Amino acid sequence: xxxxxxxxxxxxxxxxxxxxxxxxxxxxxxxxxxxxxxxxxxxxxxxxxxxxxxxxxxxxxxxxxxxxxxxxxxxxxxxxxxxxxxxxxxxxxxxxxxxxxxxxxxxxxxxxxxxxxxxxxxxxxxxxxxxxxxxxxxxxxxxxxxxxxxxxxxxxxxxxxxxxxxxxxxxxxxxxxxxxxxxxxxxxxxxxxxxxxxxxxxxxxxxxxxxxxxxxxxxxxxxxxxxxxxxxxxxxxxxxxxxxxxxxxxxxxxxx
Numbered sequence: 131x132x133x134x135x136x137x138x139x140x141x142x143x144x145x146x147x148x149x150x151x152x153x154x155x156x157x158x159x160x161x162x163x164x165x166x167x168x169x170x171x172x173x174x175x176x177x178x179x180x181x182x183x184x185x186x187x188x189x190x191x192x193x194x195x196x197x198x199x200x201x202x203x204x205x206x207x208x209x210x211x212x213x214x215x216x217x218x219x220x221x222x223x224x225x226x227x228x229x230x231x232x233x234x235x236x237x238x239x240x241x242x243x244x245x246x247x248x249x250x251x252x253x254x255x256x257x258x259x260x261x262x263x264x265x266x267x268x269x270x271x272x273x274x275x276x277x278x279x280x281x282x283x284x285x286x287x288x289x290x291x292x293x294x295x296x297x298x299x300x301x302x303x304x305x306x307x308x309x310x311x312x313x314x315x316x317x318x319x320x321x322x323x324x325x326x327x328x329x330x331x332x333x334x335x336x337x338x339x340x341x342x343x344x345x346x347x348x349x350x351x352x353x354x355x356x357x358x359x360x361x362x363x364x365x366x367x368x369x370x371x372x373x374x375x376x377x378x379x380x381x382x383x384x385x386x
Contacts, residue, residue, distance in 0.1 A: 132202040161276040163223040171286030185209040185220030240265040240379040241333040247272045254283020255369040261287035263380035270298040313355035321354030329382040
């Protein structure tokens with residue numbers, strides 16, 4: 131097994147560029163993983179890492195990874211330099227991005243549309259929640275689903291959730307061609323209550339964390355839908371609201 135002891139090593143430089151730059155991830159078709167759970171999930175879900183880096187002294191602990199890619203050991207100094215977490219587990223990987231899916235391949239089922247969501251932590255949480263209930267996601271102008279923070283927040287669910295990447299207008303047009311209703315989530319007392327909506331053949335849109343959905347996107351939808359609240363606030367964090375809609379989509383897809 132080869133060993134890397136310098137942060138100036140070309141493989142380590144590439145890892146750091148992939149951590150820091152969406153442009154580099156897109157250009158190279160690669161992304162990075164950190165931690166035993168993520169590397170294990172990657173392998174178990176049929177993704178083959180191109181490189182795996184294991185901190186010296188942990189080779190036996192991470193023997194599961196050694197036969198699945200070009201594996202090298204790295205010094206503690208190098209491990210500390212590339213770690214993105216406060217307490218690193220000492221295992222890292224470079225993996226090829228899955229082929230992008232487009233909405234015209236969507237054939238039905240529960241679907242949540244994310245419109246210009248920009249917080250990686252929120253996106254990762256939503257991906258993980260979608261995984262729990264078998265809901266697909268359409269990402270329209272969102273932050274990078276394969277950034278290190280999003281991947282960590284999703285805790286391996288990026289390998290299991292079907293995600294489509296297309297402009298908002300194209301997404302709505304395809305769903306309409308399938309006879310599906312598209313609901314815009316809004317803060318509006320006149321909108322349809324989530325408790326009254328039939329989501330068995332529908333998709334729900336969650337908008338940007340700060341500004342919500344643009345007015346022109348709301349107008350493209352069939353109707354507004356809202357989570358009516360009785361407390362002292364009138365809005366929820368995007369990931370929390372998405373979790374409620376995911377549950378309702380799942381429930382209605384299952385017939386109640």
